[in-house]
Amino acid sequence: MSVKLPNPIDAYVGSRVRMRRLMLGMSQERLADRIGVTFQQVQKYEKGTNRIGASRLQTIAAVLAIPVSFFFQQDNSQALTTDGIGGFDGLEDLSEFLTSKEGLGLNKAFMKITDPSVRQSVLMLVQSLANASSAESALPHSQLSADLSVGLRN
Incomplete structure (x- = not known):
């Protein structure tokens, strides 16, 4: 039996959920409680193992105080792409960095400028x-x- 890999977009959306949750200092348990699922389900969402439905994504966006578009764009002017970003082979690498301790720290500090x-x-x-x-x-x-x-x- 072959293992089904997460869809890259599902993984990216999940990584954005994780990034925003961590930026707010929110635990998986707290997010799970606020959206009415188990923390294990939040883990699956964040890894892209389980796809997040539209209504659930809307709820997550409301809890994390961001627009739904946050999950699909790098910023307001660019669609999902890693073109021109050296050192990253794809969205997975970029997402992994952005959700790392160093990536979050760098982003938090940079956003204060x-x-x-x-x-x-x-x-x-x-x-x-x-x-x-x-x-x-x-x-x-x-x-x-x-x-x-x-x-x-x-």
């Missing part, structure tokens, strides 16, 4: 660090850290 020019500067800094990291992967960690420290002071 209201100045567009500061946001652009942060993006450029992170991109340059990523490029330096991949280009300098042969260097010992201590040497790379020292080089980055010198660069940040200049």
